[in-house]
Amino acid sequence: MTVEVSSKSEATTIPEELQRNVLITGVDSVYNWGRMYSIWPMVFGLACCAIEFIVAGTARYDMARFGAELARASPRQADLMVVSGTVTKKMVPQIVRLHNQMAEPKYVFAMGACATGGGPFKEGYNVVSGIDKYLPVDVYIPGCPPTPQAFLQGLIKLQEKIKGQSVTQVPWYRKDQLNEAIPIPVLGPDIFDPRQVETIKEELVKQRAQETQAETAVEEAKEAKATEAKPKKKGIAKALKVPQWDITPTEEAQTLADRIHQALGEGAVTLEKDTLVVDPARLIQVGEYLRDAEDLAYDLLSNVTGVDYLGRDPRFEVVYHLYSTSRGGGPLVLKARAPVGDPQVPSLTSVWPSADLQEREVWDLYGIRFPGHPNLKRILLWEGFHGHPMRKDYQEAYYEEPVKPFNSRWPGGHHELAESKNPYFKNVVYPTEWDLDAWTPVEEILAVVDAKDLPRTGMRTEKIVVNMGPQHPSTHGVFRMVVTLDGETVVDLEPVVGYLHRNHEKIGERNGWLMNMPYTDRLDYLNSMGNLGYALAVEKLLDVEIPERAEYLRVIMAEFNRVLSHMMMVGFLLNELGAAFTPLFYAVKERELILDLFEEASGSRMMCNYMRFGGVAHDVSQDWLDRARYLARERLPRKLDELEQLLSDNEILIARTKGVGVVPPDVAVAYGITGPLLRAVGVPYDIRRVEPYGIYDRFDFQVPLLYNGDLYDRYLIRILEAREALKILDQALDQIPEGPIFGGKRAWQLRVPAGDVYGRIEHPKGELGYYLVSNGAGNPWRYRVRSPSFINLTALAEMCKGHKVADIITILGAIDIVLGEVDR
């Protein structure tokens, strides 16, 4: 392929007298040749695109051929910053700081649609419309995500640019052109760029004037009750229909309710269908009863979420999904309601610690307080953020309409950039009453534990608080841990998330039902075939028949995904142990072959968008099946053996992992841990078994169990599970029948009957659940993702306490998180 040298390159601007200077051109060609083939990228990734960036460094694409394989963890040693993925407001200050720390010459790539111009998450309240709003960008790589080859094309393009530079012209040798550091954006009520202070002040004055005008108009209109009704800038265009559905109690629920009434007295719960609506004042009592009664034993609080029923009283609802790990079966749903004003529901952290992070999320997004919560502060956004964005009446800067499709797109769809309509040309909105002069940013309070918790070591050391992340080579993305250390021993740890909070759920409520499918791909971007859970949840409400072939294809894809995910997890874990890249490269090679199958079946390597309500998107060919059989029966078992031979007996691995990060089974369940982690402590809880979905009941497979619960078991259980997945694949590929792949009519517009539903699957990382509320319209009223990565983090502190700082990274690696899913 040919790449044209940009006409804007600096070579053309060499002054007359120098143009014939052979010496300079000679020096230039050597100077540029050296720089072109030694572009060192920074180890820095934000989201999905970062995976493709990493993969560009592995065997198939081999960035080393361009001399760019030397990825540096420190910005001070790096030449190239690849902004790969969605840039969130919470992350921007960090990115700008890193950029400022890079020495000249430095280059910036905007990789992927999000980094280039906002991407599919552009409308979100925490998303920046392109990194070029904050940093100068050299090369843009469009695509969602760009393929690794596209990344290499970007690299070549950068080389072309470097080739066009001259040592006499480049700014970094000229005193008069020295680059000033870029002012670091500050997190206020919304993110603000210090360069825009004057504009913001002016705009706020205008905004205030408009509002007073409007207010006086309202006051004049109705004199009596003035203060409450503040006129909104943009009203909600289409009236939203509050969801309502048949709530006749089921018999089973009635029996349970009667029992609770007997034990705790009348009025503790009321019934709606199979749901217990609990009196908030007695929530903890009811929780304790459900957990402790022997034949109920609801020990796993799986999902906690809020719902805003705007237009109903009481307006807010907190929904809890309970399971029993000993009995299996479906969920018990509890609901607690709170009115508008100062909504409060008592915290359940004392009954089930797994409520910890989730209640904080509900507080953050809905503004429902949980009295009794030990650490109730914002989690996905930052302290000081204005408003609670998941509330139905919250409108972000790029708000257009409550639901898609937007009317502005058709039939009169003159293209207009969202930022051009915003007074700040950015995705920001500031509260009118904000006084910029009197305001100081909220300091993040670091949790420092009391000295009495310290185990006595004999040596007197001082406690220090260390921030790991959000930019750290081993945190699997933009994840931060505030670690309190006593010497090298971890005393306390607090996970700080939200650096990739892409407002998935808010956008999901605006999207049509089908539109959410490709968005779910971007949750756990390593496992986009595993997002079957969403399809299953919607199908529960829709009641469609899924053809046999489609059922088999779903299982095949999901299990291939499990193998892929577990192999990648092992690769990354070994990276974190310091066995840099060999196991990862072996894993990525197999991943590439599986992705080839995915790409052929679905059209995309990573963002498969393969599941549909009622089937799958595309059929596969006979040749595809043959290759899949070869992979599942011959190649992958061999490769798993190889991986085991490489690692399982390795003394260093054993020394680093045995006995590290152990949590007892009961604690693991209490913290809501699911998936391989839970099975590594000996709790036989696999959703494919305890509440089978799809056609999993037809296959002969085992649920591997290990009992030590340390890192070594967490490593080994992945290998064992991958083997079981291959067993399922073997059977599925054998039994797959011919036939249609889609039940019913393929409709782009879908109305889903009113109701609420929770669908879950055994995702490679744990229980992936979708809690959906429908009001019978074309888009979900509530779209909640119960992500295993996020909830498994609840126990991170428990796992790390008492271990050395070097173990934190491996413990985190063994949990196997994907930040897209943690932060959503």
Add this chain to the structure above:
Amino acid sequence: MLGFGVLKGLAVTIKHFVETYIDDLKYFPHRYSEEAMESRQSVNGRGIFTVQYPEQELTHPETFRYIPFLVFDEDEDSVYEGIRCTSCGICAKVCPPQCIWIVRTKDADGRPIPQPAEFYIDIDVCMNCGYCAEFCPFDAIIMDHDWKLVDYDRFDGHIHDMERLLKPASYYQQIRPIQYAENNLDEDEDKDGH
């Protein structure tokens, strides 16, 4: 024995090292021939499987999707008449991030004509999901294979307008032969039938 586990692991890496050169020897001296390339990339491939981009390129399957384009039939008098799109707006409505903008053509009386007057796709918002192509009733919008879109500036080229979006049906046939045959042969039969 202490250290045996490490040695066992090293044996695996040595095996990989040796395997790296098997294909090279097998296809010597045409290490990078098409045949060699195909064998390396297949599920049976054992040796080094690096694609020597940009000299070589990894080919994508027919279903591969990147940014969408609009199809026009070349047998019509002008490109404009050959446009298959009727501006029905389904693609714009089904688009999850709403990155498609369409202006419908109107006649002198203001009645809509089934032709797009303007058509934009913002590739900085597009998520390559393929819904527009999947639900287009006229086979008029197709997911492209062209991923070579890297550039230095995003403001003059990332909003694809009609001019940029229109590609001939022959190109469509070239990148997606099976899909083309399935969707277009049926249509021809229909035409014959009428």
